[in-house]
Amino acid sequence: MNSTILNFGLIGASGYIAPRHMKAIKETGNRLVAALDPHDSIGIMDSHFPEANFFTEPERFDRHLDKLRRGKENKIDYVSICSPNYLHDAHIRMSLRNSCHAICEKPLVLNPWNLDALAEIEKETGKNIYTILQLRLHPAIKALKEKIENGPKDKVYNVKLTYITSRGKWYHVSWKGDIQKSGGVSTNIGIHFFDMLSWIFGDVKEVIIDDSAEDFARGKLKLQRANVSWNLSINAEHIPAAALAAGKRTFRSITIEEEELEFSEGFTDLHTESYREILAGRGFGIADTLTSIQIAEQIRRLTVK
Numbered sequence: 001m002n003s004t005i006l007n008f009g010l011i012g013a014s015g016y017i018a019p020r021h022m023k024a025i026k027e028t029g030n031r032l033v034a035a036l037d038p039h040d041s042i043g044i045m046d047s048h049f050p051e052a053n054f055f056t057e058p059e060r061f062d063r064h065l066d067k068l069r070r071g072k073e074n075k076i077d078y079v080s081i082c083s084p085n086y087l088h089d090a091h092i093r094m095s096l097r098n099s100c101h102a103i104c105e106k107p108l109v110l111n112p113w114n115l116d117a118l119a120e121i122e123k124e125t126g127k128n129i130y131t132i133l134q135l136r137l138h139p140a141i142k143a144l145k146e147k148i149e150n151g152p153k154d155k156v157y158n159v160k161l162t163y164i165t166s167r168g169k170w171y172h173v174s175w176k177g178d179i180q181k182s183g184g185v186s187t188n189i190g191i192h193f194f195d196m197l198s199w200i201f202g203d204v205k206e207v208i209i210d211d212s213a214e215d216f217a218r219g220k221l222k223l224q225r226a227n228v229s230w231n232l233s234i235n236a237e238h239i240p241a242a243a244l245a246a247g248k249r250t251f252r253s254i255t256i257e258e259e260e261l262e263f264s265e266g267f268t269d270l271h272t273e274s275y276r277e278i279l280a281g282r283g284f285g286i287a288d289t290l291t292s293i294q295i296a297e298q299i300r301r302l303t304v305k
Helices: 018-027 042-047 058-070 084-097 114-124 139-150 191-201 241-245 271-279 284-305
Strands: 007-011 031-036 054-057 076-081 099-106 129-131 156-163 204-213 217-223 226-233 249-254
Touching: 007 018, 007 058, 007 084, 018 031, 018 042, 018 271, 031 058, 054 058, 058 084, 058 249, 076 084, 084 099, 084 114, 114 284, 129 284, 156 191, 191 217, 191 226, 191 284, 204 284, 217 284
Parallel strands: 007 031, 007 076, 031 054, 076 099, 099 129, 156 226
Antiparallel strands: 156 249, 204 217, 217 226
């Protein structure tokens, strides 16, 4: 890793995932110089980078990045993007225009055809766009990929994915409840799993929707080396009775040939590990995101009647 202290900007500082990025910036030995969020309830910054400049207006944040770019001190090297899904594209562009690399939460964009334009901007600016695909760094999932690669080459596996994570009424009022802004449940809670499964089991052959509503979707995913039955939901009523009785509001299960993949532990430091990989030149870029974005977009298109 580069021993030089790097300067970071952060867009979406008050969101759920932003503290993981702040922690990753700090734990990789770097510093947050400027942050942007329309909401100013971000006392969490005091635990990480109280000295960082803060903006509530993107125009002033953009101006600040440009000013630092033209100056001799505190030029921003990377901008971390944790804003709502539909704004990722614009915030990536803002970052690269200001001569910063971008580290963006999933998904880079909602529609796969928008990736081509971002690739052009990468070439024009000479700056890179990275994304956080942390499940690829999870030890249990890396081990599974190695097991599949070393197993029978012609075997097609039967896989079942269930991910139910309860969300309250606020969800439907927020941008996450607007499918045009969030991409729906397939993007909000499913895209990391679709990335992980396609990374392990290969290219997509077919996407099928069995049933769907605004708070859930179920279907099939035929991959090169797996037939996947998937079930995604934010409805607490869909949580299995045993999990509810245990007081759980989230249920996550992946089985391969009816054998449970145990990966409930080891999530704590995956953002920091993602940053280490990026800063070492091994980050996941535009091409790595294409398949999962295609899957999520197809589900959305098949879901919206």
